[in-house]
Amino acid sequence: MHAHGEQHGTAPDTVREVVAAVLTHGGRIGLFRRSARVSGDTGRWHCITGHLPAGADPHRHALIEIAEETGMEGAGGPLLTGRAVLELEGGDGVHWRVHAFHFSCAHDTVRLNWEHDACCWLAPDDLGGLATVSWLERVLAAVLPAPVGQGP
Template identity: 30%
Template structure:
């Protein structure tokens, strides 16, 4: 997976210490189907995800990632969910955690293909017949598919316990 230049520059300063990054998940819908990509690094199916570049608008970042990774042109419809991912430790020891903004997107044009090498396959799946997905990804897709007018905000169990 291509690491953005700004992260490489930060890594020169902080090594593999934890980095707090802003990310996006784009749940692209076409009727009753969702666009999923099979990641090259771990073989898991997922909605399109990516890192927001410095100064980039989050919805623009998500649209850019969809086009770069799948060849699909899609437009944002709404912010569906805001959450913090679990910490991630990459094979090289780099540690990150993401503030993830989940957007619902509508397909406009294009045929899915693994466009940039980050994925080995890209396809449309019926919402009622998805491949195996992580619980976190299922939660993101459910938030995007719902017709809730406002975004979902996840609250940690620790905070709930103190209420």
């Protein structure tokens, strides 16, 4: 996916809807490295993601993806603190509608499933050295609060 504004004239069958959940704990962002068992962006760091089934509630589905990919759920689970909808264009012409969420977590203990082979929690300023997916910066900017002293 590449950052792109609203597209006009995109055929409905080329629009794919996904959820993207950014997790934070103690001012650090949780990033997850895509395993060799997933298609696309193997070895790159990203937030929790998943395809949104037709008719599914995006917020509820983001919680499902978080539970599946991190084991975080229930009473100690993540608390929603921000949301946005992004329109991004993939290099293959596919239009992605990304339902992005920010969740604050009570802890940073995760139990990874097969989709990831590593997890790290980093301060926003420390993300520059990681090989991330191309669209991560747009998602982070959309759902995370601006640093003190910076406008929207």
